[in-house]
Amino acid sequence: MSQKPKRADPPRPGAAGDAELAPITAMMSSRLMVLANLLKRGAILRYKRLAGLSSVEFGLVASLGRHPPMSVVRLAEAVGMDKGQISRALAGLVSRKLVAKAVNPKDNRETLVCLTKAGLAAHDAIVTGAQERNRRLLEQLSQDDLDLLLGHIDRLTERAAQMLAAEKDLN
Template identity: 30%
Template sequence: MPTPSTRSRPRPASVEAGPTLDLDRYVPALITFIANKLSNSATAFYQRQFGVNVTEWRIMSLLAIEPGIPASRICHVIGFDKGPVSRTLAGLEKRGLVSIRTDPNDGRTHSISLTAKGRSTHDKVIVAALDRERRLLSCLNKDEREVLIGLVRRLHENLDAVTGSTET
């Protein structure tokens, strides 16, 4: 069921009138709202079905793609700070889902990989994750899905326009 438009709700009288966002058109809010709702529902579902939360799943899915990567790479790709990634990795290691080894070429760097148990869990969760994606995108035809993917990739590549050090 679609959510009602924010424009259809009466606004309470304010002391001072000023600009407001149109939440039906403000792209950063729309992306954030979608991401928050997807993450919250994924955490609840993945935790209940597979014993992992969405942050753990994101890290495990990246480790399946890039086995042996360091934590810094995980932080860069996923966009998380080092602290939460380190805590999540410690929990995954304690549960036997990942292996963390010191890199023999650089003692300051660690190589992180899924264990057999972690890979098995990943292989179960990915089926549910891809089904969730399929259901989310089911309102779009194939061409629309391809356009959406292209647009979202371009936005991702343009993030430096608002996150880079050149912003004033």
């Protein structure tokens, strides 16, 4: 019985330069983090220039958006930060009249926050800036490439969520 010789796997995109990288930096998760960090750093610079907002502030303004007032606790959950950090950033946004705070009429122990007219203008600048950055980032991809990429990202995100849940179960 003769065996067929094994075929080498075809080279993967980017694999040629991988030999020069430290093993961890060649991994998909590291590459995605580098991309995410570059995009975040560019966003921080843009939103500082467009609306005078820090990274925490633009996250809050973006999350508050054009939604009805929300509690500080709910906002903290939405942005994944602790209530203390949120409260400090909100104080700055309130002092600059971008956010309004009020006691919840249904529960006076709870504070509700929402964007003011100036806050909405900052929000709209963020959204317009984000749309422009997104367009520029993706303009080199065909619609088929984009659909394929987004499908892969969705599947990887689902798998990463499963992996996180499994890690939490082990702790």
